[in-house]
Amino acid sequence: MLSGRQIEAGGRPLRRLLAEAAEFLLPQHCLVCGRFGAALHDRCLARLPAAEPPRCLRCWRPGAGTWCERCAAGGPDAPAFDGLRAPFEFEGAARRAIIEAKFRGVTALLPPLARAAAMTVPEEWDVGLVVPVPLAPRRRRLRGYNQAELAAREIARALGLPIELKWLRRVRETPPQAGLTAAARSTNLREAFAAVPQPSARNVLVVDDVTTTGATFEAVARALRSAGVHRVYAVALARED
Numbered sequence: 001m002l003s004g005r006q007i008e009a010g011g012r013p014l015r016r017l018l019a020e021a022a023e024f025l026l027p028q029h030c031l032v033c034g035r036f037g038a039a040l041h042d043r044c045l046a047r048l049p050a051a052e053p054p055r056c057l058r059c060w061r062p063g064a065g066t067w068c069e070r071c072a073a074g075g076p077d078a079p080a081f082d083g084l085r086a087p088f089e090f091e092g093a094a095r096r097a098i099i100e101a102k103f104r105g106v107t108a109l110l111p112p113l114a115r116a117a118a119m120t121v122p123e124e125w126d127v128g129l130v131v132p133v134p135l136a137p138r139r140r141r142l143r144g145y146n147q148a149e150l151a152a153r154e155i156a157r158a159l160g161l162p163i164e165l166k167w168l169r170r171v172r173e174t175p176p177q178a179g180l181t182a183a184a185r186s187t188n189l190r191e192a193f194a195a196v197p198q199p200s201a202r203n204v205l206v207v208d209d210v211t212t213t214g215a216t217f218e219a220v221a222r223a224l225r226s227a228g229v230h231r232v233y234a235v236a237l238a239r240e241d
């Protein structure tokens with residue numbers, strides 16, 4: 001079987017074209033129940049592996065029902081974002097759905113996952129704006145879309161919030177994070193993002209497809225903070241524990 005990276009690196013654009021044609025021509029069948037009618041039925045979302053509490057109420061790491069040790073300690077070692085949520089664990093059907101959406105062009109899987117993600121956003125975060133984690137321009141061109149942006153659009157719609165696509169840019173293309181240690185992930189992303197200075201006082205909700213160590217959200221949060229954003233919250237479709 002081809003890995004996502006191989007598909008991304010080669011096979012474009014013919015593979016992408018075929019995937020789009022198939023999505024258009026064939027009746028969709030649900031990734032979970034196999035029945036026709038949708039890429040993923042809303043009722044079938046309940047069968048995906050949920051990221052169940054108890055989890056750290058700030059970084060969503062499993063274990064603590066309050067804040068984990070790192071978040072409670074605060075200071076420079078605490079996460080750069082103010083909160084993180086994800087509705088699913090990155091395994092089983094949730095993992096399959098995200099990989100299909102990201103590498104095989106089955107973008108119809110994103111809206112139901114994104115609606116579930118929107119429901120995990122606590123009201124007290126009081127977010128006023130949604131910002132997707134950007135892809136490097138070259139990768140965006142190759143793939144033809146940014147899965148985080150498609151998810152962010154749906155989350156913004158579900159929460160009744162505006163989406164902002166111009167503030168945040170990926171200024172450095174970084175090697176894929178998969179297979180790197182937590183420390184290497186963080187180094188890999190150093191200064192990967194830049195944000196336009198923001199006078200706005202609104203809290204920002206950053207959206208990505210998957211989070212593992214939270215390193216991407218932290219790099220984005222640092223960029224947004226240095227641009228003047230006060231509070232940065234994060235939501236992913238799934239969390240790899």
Ligand SMILES: [Zn+2]
Nearest residue numbers: 030033041044
């Ligand atoms: Zn179904």
Ligand SMILES: [Zn+2]
Nearest residue numbers: 056059068071
């Ligand atoms: Zn924590």
